[in-house]
Amino acid sequence: MNVFALLTIALPAIGSAATFAGGRDRRHAQFWSVAPTAAALFTSLVVLAEHGTDGASVAATSLTPAGSYTLWLGTRVTGLSAQVGILVTVVALCVQVYSLTYMKHDRRYPTYAALVSLFTAAMLLVVFSDDLIVLLVGWEVMGACSYFLIGHYWERRDARYAAIKAFLVTKTGDVPFLIGIGVLGVQAKTFRIDGVLDYVASGQLRYAPLIATLLLCGVVGKSAQFPLHSWLPDAMAGPTPISALIHAATMVAAGMYLVALLYPVFTAAPGVLILMAVIAAITMVGSALAAFAQTDVKRVLAYSTVSQLAYMLGGLAVGGRSAAVLHLLSHGAFKALLFLGAGVVIHRVGSNEMSAMGGLRYRLPITFWTMTVALASLVGVPLFSGWFSKEAILGAAWNASGEFAAPGRIVAVFGMVTIALTAGYATRLWLKMFFGPFPEASPEDSRVEAPSTELVPLIMLAVPAAVFGFVALGQGFFGSWIGGDFGEAISSTVSADLRPEGLTSLIGFVLAALSAAVVWDRWRRDPQADPAVMLGPLRNAALEGFYVDDVIDLVIVQPARAFARVIAFLDTEVIDAYVRGAGVSVRGLGGLLRRVQTGNIQLYLTALFSGVIVIAIVFAGQVR
Amino acid sequence: MHAVYPLLLGALLFAIGLYGVLARRNAITILMAIELLLNAVTVNLIAFGSLIRDQYNVGQVFTLFVITIAAAETGLGLAIVLMIYRQRGTASVDEQRALAEPLRGPADDAGGASAELAEAGSAANGAGAVR
Numbered sequence: 001m002n003v004f005a006l007l008t009i010a011l012p013a014i015g016s017a018a019t020f021a022g023g024r025d026r027r028h029a030q031f032w033s034v035a036p037t038a039a040a041l042f043t044s045l046v047v048l049a050e051h052g053t054d055g056a057s058v059a060a061t062s063l064t065p066a067g068s069y070t071l072w073l074g075t076r077v078t079g080l081s082a083q084v085g086i087l088v089t090v091v092a093l094c095v096q097v098y099s100l101t102y103m104k105h106d107r108r109y110p111t112y113a114a115l116v117s118l119f120t121a122a123m124l125l126v127v128f129s130d131d132l133i134v135l136l137v138g139w140e141v142m143g144a145c146s147y148f149l150i151g152h153y154w155e156r157r158d159a160r161y162a163a164i165k166a167f168l169v170t171k172t173g174d175v176p177f178l179i180g181i182g183v184l185g186v187q188a189k190t191f192r193i194d195g196v197l198d199y200v201a202s203g204q205l206r207y208a209p210l211i212a213t214l215l216l217c218g219v220v221g222k223s224a225q226f227p228l229h230s231w232l233p234d235a236m237a238g239p240t241p242i243s244a245l246i247h248a249a250t251m252v253a254a255g256m257y258l259v260a261l262l263y264p265v266f267t268a269a270p271g272v273l274i275l276m277a278v279i280a281a282i283t284m285v286g287s288a289l290a291a292f293a294q295t296d297v298k299r300v301l302a303y304s305t306v307s308q309l310a311y312m313l314g315g316l317a318v319g320g321r322s323a324a325v326l327h328l329l330s331h332g333a334f335k336a337l338l339f340l341g342a343g344v345v346i347h348r349v350g351s352n353e354m355s356a357m358g359g360l361r362y363r364l365p366i367t368f369w370t371m372t373v374a375l376a377s378l379v380g381v382p383l384f385s386g387w388f389s390k391e392a393i394l395g396a397a398w399n400a401s402g403e404f405a406a407p408g409r410i411v412a413v414f415g416m417v418t419i420a421l422t423a424g425y426a427t428r429l430w431l432k433m434f435f436g437p438f439p440e441a442s443p444e445d446s447r448v449e450a451p452s453t454e455l456v457p458l459i460m461l462a463v464p465a466a467v468f469g470f471v472a473l474g475q476g477f478f479g480s481w482i483g484g485d486f487g488e489a490i491s492s493t494v495s496a497d498l499r500p501e502g503l504t505s506l507i508g509f510v511l512a513a514l515s516a517a518v519v520w521d522r523w524r525r526d527p528q529a530d531p532a533v534m535l536g537p538l539r540n541a542a543l544e545g546f547y548v549d550d551v552i553d554l555v556i557v558q559p560a561r562a563f564a565r566v567i568a569f570l571d572t573e574v575i576d577a578y579v580r581g582a583g584v585s586v587r588g589l590g591g592l593l594r595r596v597q598t599g600n601i602q603l604y605l606t607a608l609f610s611g612v613i614v615i616a617i618v619f620a621g622q623v624r
Numbered sequence: 625m626h627a628v629y630p631l632l633l634g635a636l637l638f639a640i641g642l643y644g645v646l647a648r649r650n651a652i653t654i655l656m657a658i659e660l661l662l663n664a665v666t667v668n669l670i671a672f673g674s675l676i677r678d679q680y681n682v683g684q685v686f687t688l689f690v691i692t693i694a695a696a697e698t699g700l701g702l703a704i705v706l707m708i709y710r711q712r713g714t715a716s717v718d719e720q721r722a723l724a725e726p727l728r729g730p731a732d733d734a735g736g737a738s739a740e741l742a743e744a745g746s747a748a749n750g751a752g753a754v755r
Contacts, residue, residue, distance in 0.1 A: 591727075599724025601717060606646050 002059035004043045004050070005075035008085060009124045011040040012092070016117035019110055026109060033113035034096045037120060041089040044124075048082040058194055060130040069185065072192050076130040080325060084257055085127045087332045088250050090464075092120040094457035095245040098340055101453045102241055102347065112152055116245065119145035123250050127257065132181050132191040135258075139177075139222070142251050143170050149246060150238040159237040169231040173221020180214025183207060184265065193261065200264040208268040215262065216272060216279075223255030223309045226283040230548050232306055233290075236298040240343030243298060248305045248339050249332035256312040256328050263321050270403040273317045277407030280314035281414035283307065286546055288421035292428065293532045293542035296352045297342045300429055303545075304378065305335055307418060311393055314411035319404040320396025322498055326478060327389035330468050334377040334386055337461035341371035344450040344458070345433060354432040355530075361434040364449055368434050370458040377465045379426045379512055380419060388469030388500065390419070394508060395501030412504070416511055423512035427519040428531045436527040472498035630671035637664035651705040651715040655698055662694045 015036030022028035051057065060074020096116060103109045122145060125138030144167075151163030185191040187206065188199035199205060219225070224232035235247050246252070259266060266272060284307045291303035308331045315324030344367045349356050361368045377386035394415050400408025449455070471478045478498055522531045532539055541547060637660050644657025666687040673683020709715045 594725040594727060597723075597725035599721030601720070602646050609642065609646070 002057060002075045002077060004046045005077050005081075005085070005128045006059075008040045008043045008047060008089065009075070009121055009128055011036040011043065011121075012117045012124065013121035016114045016121060019114035019117060022110060024110060029110035029113045030100055033117055034093070034100070037089065037093045037096050037117065040120070040124070041086070041093050044082070044085040044089045047077055048086055051077050051079060051082045056194060058130055058192075060192070069189075069191060071133055072131040073134060074130040075128045076193055077128065080257075080260060081127045083325070083329060084253075085124055087253075087329050088120060088123050088127060090460070091245055091249040091332060091336045092116065092123075094336065094340065094460055095241045098244075098343070098454050098457045099239075099241045101451045102343060103239065106239075108152065112149070112239070115145050115148050116242070119149070119246060119251070123254065126254055130192055130194075132185060132193060132196065135193075136178065136181060139218075139254065140174065142246075142254065143167065143174070143222075146170075146235070146246050146251055149242040150235045152238050152242070156237065158234075162231070162234040162237040166231040166235050169228050170221045173217045173219070173228055175217075176214040177218020177221070180211050180218065183211050183214065184262075196262070197264060200268060205265070205268055208265065209271050212266045212269040212272040213275070215258070215265065216276065219255035219259055219313075220279065221255075222258075223252050223313070224306050225255075225279050225310060225313060226286065227548065227552070229283060229287065229306050230545055230552065233294075233299045233302040233545065236296070236302050240298065240339055240346060243302070244336040244339030244343070247302065248335040252305065252309055253312070253328050253332060256309065256316065256324060259313070259316045260321050260325050260328075263316070266316070267319070267403070273403065273407045274410075276313055276317035277410040280310040280317055281410050284310035284314065284418040285414050285421065288418050288425065289535070289538065289542045290545050292421060292425040293535055293539050295354055295530070295532075295543070297346065297354055297357070297429070297433070298339070298352055300354075300425060301335070301338050301342060304338075304422070304425065305331075307422065308335065308378070311390065311415065311418070314407075314415060315393035315396060317404075317407040318393075318397040318400040318411050319408075320393050320400075322478060323389065323392035323396045326392055326469075326472060326498060327386075330377065330385035330389040330465070333461050333468060334374040334465035337370060337374040337458060337465050338378070340454070340458055340461065341367050341374065344454055348450070354429070357433045358436040358527075359434070364434075366449060366455050367458065370462040371434075372430065373462045374465050375426045375430050379423045379516065380508060381512075382505075382509060383469070385465055385467065385469030388472040388498070390415075391500035391505050391508065392472055392498040394419075394504040395498075398501055398504045416504075416507060419508045420511040420515040423515040424519045424531075427516040428523070431520065431523045431527075432530070436523075472500075627671060627675050630667055634664045634667040634671065637661075637667060649716045649718050651708070651717055652702075654717060655701045655705065658701070659694060659698065662690055666690050 015032050018032040018036075019029045022032060057077045058074065060072040060076070062070045062072050096113065099109070099113065099116070103112060106112065119142060122138045122141035126135050126142065129135040129138060147163050147167040150166050151159050153159045154163075181191070184196055187204075188196045190196065190199075200208075205211070221228045232247055232252065236243055238247070266276070287303040287306040287310065291300050291307060294300045294303060308327070312324040312327050312331070315321075315327060344364065345357060345360060346352055348360075348364065351357075373384070377384040380387040380390045394412060397408045397411040397415060519531045519534070522529075522534055532543075535542055544550075641657045641660030641662075641664060644660060645654055648654055648657065669683040669687050669690075671683075673681060705715050708720065712719075
């Protein structure tokens with residue numbers, strides 16, 4: 001089975017290399033982007049089928065061991081990694097197929113497809129890696145691919161800035177993350193995940209709060225949580241399939257995957273759990289409000305992604321590891337579907353703005369129905385997969401006890417608020433896109449359904465978005481598969497109950513229904529108006545993302561730039577002064593010597609002769 | 625014969641030759657003064673050769689050698705002087721200053737360029753605002 005895991009990593013990597021090697025040959029790129037990804041999906045299914053409910057299965061080798069720490073190259077398959085691996089390959093395949101036509105008119109399609117394959121390989125490396133250092137390599141390659149793909153339309157200024165911003169902001173988190181991994185590995189005397197988890201389980205881990213906080217920084221950066229979240233909405237400057245794959249379903253979820261992977265490290269630090277809960281609470285409510293105010297469809301979905309990732313972080317903060325992973329998987333399916341559907345709509349309408357849409361229900365029926373499924377899953381309409389996973393998190397928060405009690409209360413309260421807000425913005429999105437009058441409708445309108453290569457991925461993703469949640473119904477089935485609440489190490493003893501909790505489900509459903517009804521009522525009275533006006537004075541702030549960018553600009557960017565100016569001044573005016581002074585003084589001395597070079601040969605000879613006399617006198621003095 | 629006479633003669637010849645080389649302007653005169661310098665040396669060579677009773681007569685051998693070289697040197701020098709006179713219409717040494725260093729060299733112009741570079745660098749620091 002580890003061979004198949006290795007194949008799952010290698011296939012997209014080979015596909016990426018082959019796509020790069022093919023140059024501008026479009027058909028070559030199409031084949032080599034789709035076929036290896038499909039094969040990787042197959043092998044990842046084999047991995048899951050073979051793995052069953054065992055603990056971790058490790059196969060690793062080290063090349064030329066030297067020094068105190070050895071790097072282990074290999075795969076570690078657990079129920080968690082097998083399932084996340086399937087999520088990655090499914091979404092990657094959908095995106096590659098979707099891009100066949102979506103990116104048809106793009107000159108740089110081969111580069112794009114190769115980078116998507118490379119990203120897929122890097123994400124699978126993170127998922128299946130046996131060694132934290134190798135995991136970090138995959139983690140950073142993902143970041144680099146994200147940078148290149150956000151900047152795919154680099155002719156546009158906003159895409160360039162968004163790419164740089166995404167890179168810098170995630171790096172801000174990655175530096176503490178690297179230090180955290182270092183502290184962890186040095187204590188455990190190994191960077192292998194099994195070794196680290198065993199060490200943590202033995203209770204010898206020191207500085208657990210510090211390590212957990214450092215790791216959390218990387219998670220907050222990668223998964224776009226407050227205060228490092230603002231890169232994700234801007235990252236929507238990239239192509240829509242990239243938003244679906246990287247900035248909704250997989251890369252941003254990698255942070256949550258990492259917390260689930262090293263979960264014992266975090267549970268060893270109760271204070272960090274509260275910090276996680278606070279970050280999750282701020283992020284989920286704030287970004288849900290921001291999503292309500294956005295007018296750009298993709299930015300709505302981006303803020304929604306941030307909000308849902310905060311849900312997962314909240315689930316992890318209250319001990320609901322299985323619940324959070326369940327939400328990660330279901331969110332990956334429905335959010336990728338939402339982005340791909342939004343891409344179809346954007347291409348047909350020719351605008352990202354919601355005001356340019358409306359009445360698309362009959363013109364794009366398949367897109368309408370699949371996106372309706374996804375939105376229902378996002379809102380948490382009962383029996384859709386999002387409902388199961390969200391209720392599992394809320395149930396875990398509600399029932400949290402012991403060290404999870406304090407974060408549990410925070411997450412439960414803010415989770416309820418977020419349910420209401422989520423229902424509101426999802427309803428607004430649904431109504432503004434698919435219902436109401438058609439803005440500037442013309443009889444010979446070209447807004448017809450998308451080609452089948454774009455519709456098949458939508459349908460493929462609609463199935464898990466609708467029914468995946470039923471895995472939560474089996475008694476401990478899903479939880480035991482991914483290794484219980486506390487990681488693979490003690491998987492046989494703990495298994496989480498993910499079935500929806502009666503009380504929280506009821507409250508959540510009532511809140512969601514009320515909120516959706518209020519938005520619907522507001523829209524029904526005036527279909528032209530934006531239901532976002534209900535936010536009142538908050539609307540502008542929410543539209544601007546609560547001015548977080550301005551605060552960061554004021555607190556970090558401006559001081560950094562001022563500091564840079566000081567450094568530049570010191571460099572150009574102080575250090576360079578010595579350098580320039582050396583040049584000027586040499587030239588001055590040269591000017592003096594130049595006066596001696598008159599060209600009169602008799603002067604030279606006189607000087608020569610006097611020199612000989614001086615030497616002779618000195619020499620004679622020494623001889624005596 | 626006492627050694628002081630030939631050595632004094634050599635010193636006298638050398639002094640006259642040195643004066644001629646350093647002070648006279650006519651190139652031909654300078655060439656002649658160079659001959660005097662060389663002859664002063666040969667006088668010394670012969671004087672010291674007999675003074676130390678050198679059985680191989682190296683001093684005399686070198687004297688012959690110097691005379692040969694001096695003849696060749698004078699021929700070459702006269703040719704050069706002739707060429708200079710034909711080209712420039714004068715053989716006066718103090719007018720031959722083509723190899724003098726100009727007081728303002730070409731390197732002085734480079735001063736402005738480095739200042740421009742520094743200015744461009746500080747301008748680049750200010751640009752590229754990150755959103």
